[in-house]
Structures are given as C-alpha cells and as structure tokens.
Amino acid sequence: MKLNKSKKDPELYYYSDTKGKKKWMYRHKYYDQYGKRREKKGRFNTEKEAYQALLKLKVDTIRGATKPVEFSNYTVAQWFDTWYETYKHNWKISTRTQRESAIRVHIKPLLGSYKLSELSRSTFQKEFINTLLNDSKKPKEPSTVKSLYSIFKIGINSAVEEEIIPRNRFTKLQIGIEKNEEDKKKDKNEKKKNASKSSLKGNYLEAHELNKLLVKAKKILNITNYTLLLTLAYTGLRKGEGNGLCWNDIDFENRTLTIERTRDNKGVRPPKTDNSYRIIVLDESIIDQLKTYKIWCKKTLLAFGRHLKEEDFVFISYQTGRPLSDNTVNNALDRVIKKVGIKRITPHGLRHTHATILLNDKENRSTVEDVAARLGNTPEEIHKTYHHILQERKKETATLFTELVSSAGN
Template identity: 55%
Template sequence: MKLYNSKKDKELYYYFNAKKEKLWCYRHRYYDALGKRREKYKQGFKTESEAYRALLDVKANTLNGNVKQVENSNLTVAEWLDIWYETHKNDWKVTSRKQRELAIKYQMKPLLGKYKLVELDKTTYKRVFINKLLEKKYKPSTVQLFHRLFKVAINAAVDDEILPRNRFNKISIPQDDPKDNFLTAEELSKLLAAAKEHENDTNYTFIFTLAYTGLRKGEALGLQWNNIDFNAKTITVERTRDNKGIRTPKTKNSYRTILIDDIAIAQLEKYKKWCKKIKLLFIFIIYIRTHSFNGSINYE
C-alpha cells in the first residue's frame, strides 16, 4: 500500500484502499523507556483532521513520558483483565480471588472484553455494562459490587501508567429496595420456629446466632468457645471460616466485640452443654451435610 505525505505533518499520510477510497493514517517514531526506537502506526481514519488529532495525542503522550499509554493503545479490556488477575491473584484472600475470577469470566469479559482499554468511555461503560446488568435483573447492590471490582482493575491500569486516570468514577447506580434486605419481626419469628422444629441443634443454634447477633455466616463459623464471654455477654470476632479454609477477617473493622442479650446467651449455654460431649474446636461443626443449609448457608 503506497502512502502519500500530508502537508500538515511529516508523520501524517493518506492512501487509497481496495475500493479506491481515500483514507488517512499516521506513523509516529519515538524512543521507549529503554532508549529503543519504536514506531506507532494507525490507519483507517476517514479525514485528515481525525488522523491529525490522533497523532497529536500520541505525540503528547510520548513527549510527556507516557510511553506505556502509546504502546498499549490496542490492549483490549479482556487482555488487561487477564494481566491484572494473573499479576495480583496471589495478593488477594481466597474469597476475593474467586469473586474476581468469576466476575471477570461471567460479567466483565462478556460485556466489555472486546473494547480497547484506552477507548472505553464512561457513556459506553454505563450503557453496555451497568445498564445491561440491571436489565438482567441483578440486584443494584450486586451491580455496585461488579462496578467496584472493575474500578479496582482500572486503578491498577492507572498505577501501571497504561491509563492516565480512572474515568469510571461517579457513576450512579440505583439502590436496593430496603424492603428486600431484611426480615420483619414476624418473618424472623417464623424462620426460627421452623428451624427449631425441622433442624438439628447445630443448625438451629447457627441460624439463631446469625439472627440475634448480625454476624456474617463466615464470622459465625469461625467462632470458638473462647470467643464467647458468658459473664460479660459478649462475642469477639477474630476469624472467618468457610469451605475454603480459615482466614483473618477482611478488614480491621471486622475485628470486633459485640454485646448479646440474655436470650442469645441462654441458647448458646444450652448448646454448649450439648457440645461438651464431642469437644470440638469450633462452635458450629456439621458432619454429614457439608454443602449447604437450605441451599444458602455453607459451612462444614
């Protein structure tokens, strides 16, 4: 393909494609961080002005030392997500790593993977990612989680000097309906009554403890008897546990001591007497069913 020089800039050219259409391109030569000579080439611009603006952006980036932005201009979102995950996966807790792996595989890549990382704009992101997830009937809080995870990946690209900034901040996402996030007193009473009638002592006390303390299930599963002070009527959270193992709490604020009432103390004392027969390290242990309680509460 023969290139013809533009009069506007020595690195700007025009050419004719197979359909004899006149198109524009640029070829910018620069030195990378190691002093090696490089060339950035891009074609397919329909006008000289469009090609010239793109060339000026490339020149500005190389002059300002933003060579990585130039070299990675063709990097797709999918490619960056793979780089980000493989680079940082060993820095994350097991649950965070699995959460990010699944979000990349099932939400981010299918909806955003084909876009070039440097070209994905805020409007497109809102339209093809946030709105599409909401249309798929994900809860707003779940969509907010995917959005936060994507911003973490973008912040890593900024730290790596591939992007100049994170343009996906300040995106509005609806809030969950508060009515969907808790049980009424009547509903909770029915749940506890059903659990007491149909479940064994461990299952019932586990559900009872969650209801009366507000602990997360992983926090409750991590409790040992020395975490309960029956005289002071407190529970101290200092670890979490699930089918992936035992870990420290996710944040400093997750380490805490909470007060519990007489009803909760009475149930836990009753359960402790039953547990003395088997002498296990953790308060809540189950032997036969290790998958879930009613399909939602995982413990072992």
C-alpha cells in the same frame, strides 16, 4: 508441527505431538536488556497450565523482568487477566470475588477484544455502560453499573501506574440520567424505607412458632445442627458468625460469647462492622447445651484421630469432623420447617426472630440499645429494620399510661 491459535490469548497455541495427543504451548515475544528481540516458549499438557504460565510471564514483564514487544497490542481482556493474577492476593476475599466476577461476566465479554491503548471514552460508554443499562433481557440498575464502572477504573488506573497506557480516559462518565438534589434525597429516603421492609419482610417467627421449631429440631436433627440452630435463635448471631465461632470464644464460667470473626464458603474474615465485635451474655440453657455438645465433639474428633483444641471451630460435621459447610444450617432449617408446617424463614430469619421477640416484650425489659448491642447493630439500624414493631410498642405505652391513671382514680 502445525500450531493453532487459542481463543484465550494470541500467544497461546495448541498442537498434536508425535503420538497424536493434544498439547499446549505459549510463544511470548519480548526485547531483552540489550534491546534484542527474543521469544520465550513453554510446552504443557493442558490449556490451563499453559495459560497460567503465560500470565505469570506477562506479570514478570510488567514488573520489569523483560520489555514487551508492544504494549499497544494489549487487549482489555489480556490486561485485566494480568492485573487480576498479579494483585489478587493483595485484596480481601470479598473484593477478589467481586472483581473476578466483574472481569469474567462483564468486562471481558463486552470489551475484551478491544486494544487497551485504542479504547475510547465514547466506545466504552456505548459498549459497556449503555449496554448494561439497556440490556433487553435483564437491564442492570444504575447502582450496579456504577459498581462495575468503578472496578474498571481501578484496573485502568493500575495500567497507568505500570506505564502501559499514558492516562485514564474513562473518568467522570455519567451513569443514567442525572437527578437534581431533591430527587436524589427522595430516592435515598425511599431506598432506606424499602431496605428495611425487604430485610425483614416476614422473615421471622412468633415466639410460639420458634418453640415448635426448636422442639422438633431436637428430635429430628443431629446434635450439631440442633445446637447451631438453638445458638442462632437464642443469641441473634448472623449465620457466618455462628459458623465462625471457636471454643475459646465461649466463657462457660461467666456465660458469655465473644464475636470476633465470620466464616462462609469464601473463608474466614473479620465481622461485618466494628459494632459486630461484641460479647453476648448467654442463657443457662444454651450453656448446658454447648457443654453437652463439646463432650460430643471431643468423642467425635477422637474417632477421627484428633483431639479437640480450644481454637477449633465449634460446629463440625459428624461425617468428617471438619467445620460445617456454609449451607448445612440452611438445609437443616428447611427440613425442620417442613416437618413443623410453619412459614419458611432463612437462618437470618432466626436473627430477626430473636430481635422481634425481645422488642415485642410487653414489659419492655429490653431497650432498643440492649437489642442493638446484642445483634451488633446501632440503635438507628434497629429503628430502621424493626420500625413497625417499635410503632406498636409506642401505642401500647400510651395505652398503658391511660390504664395506670384510670386505675389510680378508683
């Protein structure tokens, strides 16, 4: 039987069985507890199955189940695959996603073939850091490269802890040109300024535009999409917070909404910040719509043979009775915007719309602190994001003072 090496791993092979079908196997060499050289084999129908089994075996090797023949032959790609498969369930979903992407898109393509024990600082600097910074097609920002460098160091530190290599040779490397403190301060201030501009950047509606949007949404959207859009617009919730709402988060009697989770295509997790945990007071019109929607949900779930539970997610698909997918509200919002003929905003733009309408109130009935508490932000974040609106508010306050003094003299 002729074995052909796979490109994925030097211990992974493919071959043809007696019927001519392509099969896969691994051959993993190691020393047993008595110091005798051994080999483990496994046969599989697909490359994926064989590769996953081989990785598991290597994980067992790292944990001490067997002694490897030579750690010196480990490549960077082999180690980072093993590291990821071993520890991924210990990481948050966002961390897991970030590290998987860094390994697949950057670390393995640029460094995968190098032996872990032989990769030098200078080679790493040249082949990884400099390549990313000076990519002719799409050079990476120094901040992005620093983030990828940080992930690489974490993986290498783990290899040191597992005694695969003696030490981490890749610490304290410089990313880009080192700037003095004054330039760093300028860059920081400019970054803050640009961040506040880009986060808003016209991504909100005026009050009359929002009214048109919601009137049209009620006419053309199904009840789930309309209720979700209405809730986002009238509460300032983030999209993930809206998708993460459960029925027991809504207190119909006291007209409040409790935010304690977010949900997207990566799963359910805690809110963005500590300030994001909050209780929002609801308007009577939202309460009425949610009551109507809850009745619809009960009927819909019954049609699928299920009963509504208080811990169920609020917004469900009329087609399946399951929680809405992450992008459903985006598509619904785009559809309504096209029908109304107003500028395009994202679901996050409804959050900005909520804030700008409150801050634009001529009677100043909502303070910055009120808006911050409602959105789950700090007052400083509100000042940064809605700076231009607050500046106009100050001008109007000065004008109001003049008008009041003048009218008192007449």
